[in-house]
Amino acid sequence: MNPSLPRAEAVAVRDDRIVEVGTLDSLRPWLDAHEYRIDDRFADCVLTPGFIDPHLHPSMAAVLLPMHFVTAMEWKLPWGRVAPTTTPTAFDQRLSELDAEIAPNETLYVWGYHQLWHGPMHRARIDSIVANRPVVVWHRSFHELYMNAKALTWLGITESAVGNRQQIDLIKGHFYENGLGYAINQLNPHILSPERYADGLERLKQVVHAGGHTTIADMATGLFDFDREWQAMKDVLDTDDTPFRTELIVHATRLRQGGKTDAEALALADALVERNTHRLRFDKRIKLFADGAFFSLLAQVGEPGYIDGHRGEWLTPPELLHDMARTYWNAGYRIHLHVTGDLGVELGLDVLQRLQFERPRFNHGFTFEHFGFSTPEQIKRIRALGANVSANVYYLHELSDIYALEGIGYERASQMARLGSCFREGIMTTLHSDFTMAPAEPLNSAWVAVNRINCEGHQMAATECLTSEQALAAITINAAHVIGRADDIGSIRAGKKADFTVLGADPLTCDPLELKDIPVQGTVFEGNVFPLS
């Protein structure tokens, strides 16, 4: 990803940094001047710059990963592949197997149930399979769950405690929408317990390594509880055996909690860098929020809106967003703005345009995060105002089919993640997983961006496909630019950190349809090899 030297045969590393890239011959002056050892264990592999995911959520992953996956889709997890479970019988069978596998006094948490594959779920059905331990079955969407009788008793959820409430069906053990909030409240002490959370972060560590990352960015530190998250990250992600660094971008709304003014919140943000360790790093970066969740159809979309006429939502009132953004803009921060719909992008652009008018900045790093829907005209404005784009391209794979039918229609659904246009305009553009929203596999994100094939196998807006080179840049050097670390990571050149991802095939010459299946054989983080079996 160094355009001046796109390919090389050898790289010389001293301690944690690259000293020279080229061929063994061209490296000779360095080798003659210093002691060296040639490590050719990757002679048959391809080394790329270490992959960077510039937007995921370790805290959400820490909650989800300790659960048992029983899913209709295949999941590749480091501790085992989760085979698809596609029938009601197979689902029950899997529950029964899990019951036999886990310790007798353990609660069984299952994630991934979906009625289209697994049939109607209810308390009696779970009881008939597992009656002697609490069982909690989460829906794939996370928006509903079911419990067996033992779980209800365990949590003290009784008829008299709950009464006759909407969205809680005790007979079925079903909790959804508002009822789900009640269930989660009762479950929180258990699913957020320090041991379980630490176990979840350990699993995240394995997932991040398996994806081939050497850098990740936690794009909303403080999502649940700042101090608890920070302590757990120090305990788990700041150890010598962690094969990656974590860049922390703090959640701006959390900083204002307790009635703090913007100036007080800024002072708190400024002080965070004093906590930096070798692998955990704050910087002048802040996360702000515009419109609602893409998966929940709460993105703010412009005319003509959603097919059914419902409206998206704002996570921050536009005026407040202006004020918060101004505080950090004037203090020289890089602003990462969560936007999902084109009206969200429009608000971000209006905010940025006003800030540029009031106090012009160059290379300011203002980044549109997620970038679900957009318009071609907005691409020009993003370029003109000097902003970046960090896209969750997996939206296109998972949702473009259903959103074409039931959300906003084919034209706009097929053009979600308008990334070809971004590259044509020269916008600094990267890809992220937003894990746990999408698999934390950069090659999978690259595969979607290059092929734009959705879950039904249809190619959507071929004009917006990236080339393999663009996609590889997106998950390495462009990601480094977007998080403000391009001087140190993201490409293989003299002076940078010795971070590499070791691949079994060349992503630039392989069939683009095979990108997601290239084996990640290991990583090198700051000169240390971390193999993957």
Add this chain to the structure above:
Amino acid sequence: MIPVTVIGGYLGAGKTTLINRILSATTTPLAVLVNDFGALGIDAELIDRANASVMELTNGCVCCTIQDDLGGALESIRGSDVHHVIIEASGVALPKKVAQYGHTWPGYCPGGVAVLVDVVHIQRLRRDKFVKHLVDQQLQQADLLLLSKTDLADPPAEITRYGKRTVDLQNVTEFDWLLQLKPSPNPEQIADHVHFIATELTEKISLEPVEVRRFLEQNPQIRRAKGWFRDGNGDQWHLQAVADTCAIEPSVARPTSLVFIHLADTQIDLECLVKGAH
């Protein structure tokens, strides 16, 4: 069961000011769930005990911050001896959605939804490209509209379009009526019953009897209409209309007030009537 009243309205509508006024005036032990204490500016002498998320006041009230966990806040006060809960919806929230959350939480029952309207800024907000739909939905979802900043401007005519009861908050000193507010039936939930709503006109404008008559003819969805108005000559009239019969008769002086009763799933455009009036 503790009743839950929701106070909604867009950013800057005056929610915090209102809650502060309610807390100073109330004789009922209330729990108030707010987005932020800081903004409330409670007098230090009123505060009995406080930590980061709960503040107990000397008058028996409790304030809790919501901090993205309304359920947690409701759970923390369930079983305490407050008699009523007031939730301050965030400026970008849909108040009915917040109300439904409160009303379906175990231990609570429905109160009304009051939405604040800043009469100075409402017209601008109803045209703003980012929030026009949101503000419109917030007003539609109200059981009662509370008008703020009426000392600075008159309520614009478009507020009457929503067909909601309105209360001018200026000079209001006690708020028990707000706690007694009941949710109006949701037309969506009772679609299989015939249901009527009322749209009111209370602006100080003059109308001609012939205009009122024509308006009723042009809006057959109006089943009943009644009230008083004044014409351009200053004469007072009393209106009484049921189905096809319409009586407009001279009357004693009364403030202008017209009520139109129509099917809940229909709308009437008062603008047609107000236009041309003085």
